[in-house]
Amino acid sequence: MTTEPPLPSKTAAVLVIGNEMLTGRTQDSNLVYISKKLAQIGIRMRHGRVIADEEAEIITHLNALREKYDYVFTTGGIGPTHDDITALSIAKAFAVPLELNSDAFDRLVQHYGGAEHVNEARQRMAMIPQGASLIDNPVSASPGFHLGNVFVFAGVPRIAQAMMDNVLPHLQGGPPILSRSVGSSLTESVLAKDLAALAKDYPDLEIGSYPYFRPSGYGLSLVIRGIDATRLEEAVEDVCAMIKHLGGEATLLTEG
Amino acid sequence: MTTEPPLPSKTAAVLVIGNEMLTGRTQDSNLVYISKKLAQIGIRMRHGRVIADEEAEIITHLNALREKYDYVFTTGGIGPTHDDITALSIAKAFAVPLELNSDAFDRLVQHYGGAEHVNEARQRMAMIPQGASLIDNPVSASPGFHLGNVFVFAGVPRIAQAMMDNVLPHLQGGPPILSRSVGSSLTESVLAKDLAALAKDYPDLEIGSYPYFRPSGYGLSLVIRGIDATRLEEAVEDVCAMIKHLGGEATLLTEG
Numbered sequence: 393m394t395t396e397p398p399l400p401s402k403t404a405a406v407l408v409i410g411n412e413m414l415t416g417r418t419q420d421s422n423l424v425y426i427s428k429k430l431a432q433i434g435i436r437m438r439h440g441r442v443i444a445d446e447e448a449e450i451i452t453h454l455n456a457l458r459e460k461y462d463y464v465f466t467t468g469g470i471g472p473t474h475d476d477i478t479a480l481s482i483a484k485a486f487a488v489p490l491e492l493n494s495d496a497f498d499r500l501v502q503h504y505g506g507a508e509h510v511n512e513a514r515q516r517m518a519m520i521p522q523g524a525s526l527i528d529n530p531v532s533a534s535p536g537f538h539l540g541n542v543f544v545f546a547g548v549p550r551i552a553q554a555m556m557d558n559v560l561p562h563l564q565g566g567p568p569i570l571s572r573s574v575g576s577s578l579t580e581s582v583l584a585k586d587l588a589a590l591a592k593d594y595p596d597l598e599i600g601s602y603p604y605f606r607p608s609g610y611g612l613s614l615v616i617r618g619i620d621a622t623r624l625e626e627a628v629e630d631v632c633a634m635i636k637h638l639g640g641e642a643t644l645l646t647e648g
Numbered sequence: 649m650t651t652e653p654p655l656p657s658k659t660a661a662v663l664v665i666g667n668e669m670l671t672g673r674t675q676d677s678n679l680v681y682i683s684k685k686l687a688q689i690g691i692r693m694r695h696g697r698v699i700a701d702e703e704a705e706i707i708t709h710l711n712a713l714r715e716k717y718d719y720v721f722t723t724g725g726i727g728p729t730h731d732d733i734t735a736l737s738i739a740k741a742f743a744v745p746l747e748l749n750s751d752a753f754d755r756l757v758q759h760y761g762g763a764e765h766v767n768e769a770r771q772r773m774a775m776i777p778q779g780a781s782l783i784d785n786p787v788s789a790s791p792g793f794h795l796g797n798v799f800v801f802a803g804v805p806r807i808a809q810a811m812m813d814n815v816l817p818h819l820q821g822g823p824p825i826l827s828r829s830v831g832s833s834l835t836e837s838v839l840a841k842d843l844a845a846l847a848k849d850y851p852d853l854e855i856g857s858y859p860y861f862r863p864s865g866y867g868l869s870l871v872i873r874g875i876d877a878t879r880l881e882e883a884v885e886d887v888c889a890m891i892k893h894l895g896g897e898a899t900l901l902t903e904g
Binding site for chain 2 (some may be wrong): 408410411412413414415416417418419420421423424425427428433436437438439440441442443445449472473474475476511512513514516517531532540543548550569579580581582583585587588590591598599600601602603604605612615617
């Protein structure tokens with residue numbers, strides 16, 4: 393569709409693992425956090441997947457995603473209880489043994505104040521697929537790990553976020569993905585035709601239209617994303633001019 | 649693994665469509681809402697998938713999901729702008745024409761106060777795959793639709809929720825999935841061994857362990873789900889007794 397410079401070509405996916413994400417109990421917030429951080433270093437989040445704590449599901453979907461995307465991040469299922477089966481399932485997906493990782497074990501010994509306090513359940517958290525490197529967990533002791541292009545995080549948002557911050561400097565990305573937003577007093581259906589024409593002039597940018605309904609009434613944000621700051625500015629100006637030309641008011645928004 | 653009565657066998661998946669879900673801009677809340685509502689009528693949410701506004705992506709993933717699950721719900725991409733390509737993509741996935749739906753057109757005429765106000769962009773919202781039936785949109789005019797086992801909703805949560813409420817009475821489910829939660833003053837690694845043994849006594853129930861970290865400190869919820877109220881009560885009593893036996897305090901929680 394276009395020969396213009398595209399958005400960065402490095403891609404990522406998130407695999408959210410956990411029954412609680414499919415029962416209505418818990419709303420995932422890790423996809424949003426990981427996506428934002430990756431955009432800053434020029435990696436595009438392309439896919440999210442939410443699955444149950446089941447070995448066959450984890451193996452199937454992890455293997456599908458790690459083959460297709462440059463980076464895959466999993467969240468959930470690395471604690472000490474019976475439903476924490478992510479590490480074993482990932483070892484099986486990679487066809488490597490799950491083994492007691494001495495570095496992970498040492499971290500648990502230190503966290504719990506002695507080897508005598510690392511009971512069987514806690515020792516489970518030191519079982520890591522062979523060949524994986526550990527990811528620090530500054531909140532509780534149980535480390536995440538990194539194997540091939542897969543990064544395995546805890547599900548608890550505070551821990552997942554800390555793990556993401558830890559691995560971010562080690563990822564190979566590209567130019568940051570920049571984002572600008574324009575608020576419009578006009579509705580989507582009034583703008584749609586001109587906006588479509590404008591979007592065709594900017595095949596190197598992603599231009600999205602997002603209506604919302606709040607107690608204060610209807611609103612519309614137009615979001616422009618790309619890697620070239622000058623092109624972004626041009627598009628923002630064109631979008632504002634378009635809204636004014638159609639009789640509306642445009643507002644530069646600070647949100648991404 | 650078990651020959652006990654399983655959780656209800658009817659399954660569902662959600663396909664979240666929209667670039668804004670993959671940029672960190674927007675946090676999906678529709679999966680949670682749809683999952684909760686389905687549990688009430690005995691349908692298990694089994695899978696969530698988040699993809700970009702791209703025709704090939706929508707076709708591939710919709711076809712994968714509608715083959716595998718009893719019900720598929722899509723959210724997003726049914727408005728009037730250039731990035732609203734869900735209806736066309738779904739028509740292509742089903743290999744049926746996208747056509748002007750006269751009922752949908754009439755709704756737009758009524759909403760906008762006359763056919764002369766239904767411009768080209770608004771008319772796009774009346775383009776519906778052949779053979780689909782419409783789903784009311786009480787917020788804005790643009791209807792959702794239902795084709796085969798696929799239900800196509802708007803992305804705006806207020807509208808998606810209203811559409812879900814509209815279709816719910818028409819879905820074939822089973823006994824409601826019940827849920828009980830017990831708060832534990834003990835950490836996961838203290839409980840893990842006994843909890844695993846307990847879970848083996850209840851192969852007909854799903855027992856999950858969910859730690860959280862709040863400013864007030866560490867907390868743990870044990871969540872028990874199933875369709876048999878008596879079995880659920882038994883499991884709750886056993887979980888409470890287990891926590892007390894290990895020297896902790898158990899609290900019955902009102903959350904699901």
